[in-house]
Amino acid sequence: MSTLLEMSGVSVSFDGFKAINNLSFQIAEPEMRAIIGPNGAGKTTFMDIITGKTKPDEGRVIFGEKSISLLGMSESKIAKVGVGRKFQKPTVFEAQTVRENFALALKNPRGPFDVLRHRKTKNGAQRIEELAERVGLIDELPRLSGELSHGQKQWLEIGMLLAQSPRLLLVDEPAAGMTPAEREKTTDILVNAAKTHAVVVVEHDMEFVRRLNCKVTVLNEGSVLAEGTLDHVTQNPEVIDVYLGR
Ligand SMILES: Nc1ncnc2c1ncn2[C@@H]1O[C@H](COP(=O)(O)OP(=O)(O)O)[C@@H](O)[C@H]1O
Ligand SMILES: [Mg+2]
Numbered sequence: 001m002s003t004l005l006e007m008s009g010v011s012v013s014f015d016g017f018k019a020i021n022n023l024s025f026q027i028a029e030p031e032m033r034a035i036i037g038p039n040g041a042g043k044t045t046f047m048d049i050i051t052g053k054t055k056p057d058e059g060r061v062i063f064g065e066k067s068i069s070l071l072g073m074s075e076s077k078i079a080k081v082g083v084g085r086k087f088q089k090p091t092v093f094e095a096q097t098v099r100e101n102f103a104l105a106l107k108n109p110r111g112p113f114d115v116l117r118h119r120k121t122k123n124g125a126q127r128i129e130e131l132a133e134r135v136g137l138i139d140e141l142p143r144l145s146g147e148l149s150h151g152q153k154q155w156l157e158i159g160m161l162l163a164q165s166p167r168l169l170l171v172d173e174p175a176a177g178m179t180p181a182e183r184e185k186t187t188d189i190l191v192n193a194a195k196t197h198a199v200v201v202v203e204h205d206m207e208f209v210r211r212l213n214c215k216v217t218v219l220n221e222g223s224v225l226a227e228g229t230l231d232h233v234t235q236n237p238e239v240i241d242v243y244l245g246r
Contacts (some may be wrong), residue, residue, distance in 0.1 A: 007060070150178065184211070
């Protein structure tokens with residue numbers, strides 16, 4: 001297990017307001033990490049910085065064993081080097097079947113290495129079934145994606161991201177709008193993905209975070225307030241004060 005992403009001394013201001021303030025963060029590969037914190041803490045902005053959507057005013061963001069800087073790379077280049085992001089609203093092709101959606105995702109591998117690795121070992125149909133299995137949609141392959149439940153669409157999108165073989169997967173508030181059963185299944189999918197990938201999950205649902213069973217980083221006012229096991233951080237008086245005790 002070695003460090004995959006390292007952020008250090010990162011700050012971002014929006015109109016003079018410091019949304020991210022001297023933030024440092026590291027994640028290994030593979031690793032599961034949960035990020036919690038009050039609204040406005042900078043959680044989404046943190047993901048925007050990693051994916052290149054927002055450029056920090058200062059600091060470093062280093063990725064991979066060659067320690068390449070993600071700063072100055074375009075969003076598409078960052079995706080190509082291995083950062084995948086799942087947004088709250090699923091962006092699946094509703095008029096296509098689940099199988100077609102997976103096939104589309106597999107058609108756009110993120111790099112030449114990826115193409116070679118997969119084409120040599122498995123054909124498209126096998127890859128699609130393997131992905132569908134990983135996200136619990138094996139029985140839904142012939143269905144139109146528009147007919148899926150909200151939770152199933154989210155899983156399809158996670159599967160489509162996995163099709164791109166990202167090394168780091170960023171997931172912002174996956175449990176929003178899901179039933180308890182869907183939430184439980186989503187944690188299983190993410191926990192499984194984190195066996196082979198670095199996965200960062202931002203989530204407010206504490207039951208969900210508990211099921212991820214991982215190190216937790218608490219963000220507040222753009223900085224790390226506490227880090228450790230969920231039990232450790234939720235007993236921290238400052239964390240209780242700014243987040244849990246509201
Ligand atoms: N593009 C932007 N322009 C101006 N302010 C922003 C922008 N993005 C985020 N902010 C502000 O930065 C702070 C952090 O926001 P955000 O990262 O969305 O927090 P979180 O996801 O933790 O709720 C908030 O005060 C928000 O209003
Ligand atoms: Mg947010």
